[in-house]
Amino acid sequence: MLQLVVWVALKQEGFGASLQHYNPLIGVEIKKEWKLLDSWQLIAQMPFGKPTAPAGEKEFKPLDERVKFFK
Template structure:
């Protein structure tokens, strides 16, 4: 087995949800951004359409995201449900260093569909596969750098507020 195979295998084995996240990060922000950029550029996508997108939110921008999640969840759920199911988790996630938002560029997918109309009906499924691989790649790469990570789904609850805050186009472009 080659050295690179062992390194990748170790990264995969060591990847796991870290629910006790910290904002004590020694890795430069630029390194975190490079990891995400590399994963976006090199993760497989249908017909290499490179449809994956990510927004990296660090420090205050990260906290702003979890403030939005808090406010939207509080407005969307009865107080007992919010206090028990959402408030403690949002507080825990807000205490971390960063958040990465993932989405698919629907325009890139449409271009790929246009090139291969015979598989158009499969593109949504393949897009889901691609975003899963992208998220897994980022998660594994961040863990290999010694960062804690976990995957949370607060969409579609926060989608419109987040799109407005960080100017994410409706079509994901």
């Protein structure tokens, strides 16, 4: 996965990054704001920079509250 390679390379250089996926509903506004070609498909962006603090601990809901199985 390309994003993993980019993420690791940025980390090795002392940068932090966050992978942000686009919702198609905002694609029109983003293309207009940044004057992007209509033929471009917005999927994700990876903003990066020097971390100002360590990442905090993440809390997750129990798995049975986050995942549904259908039989």
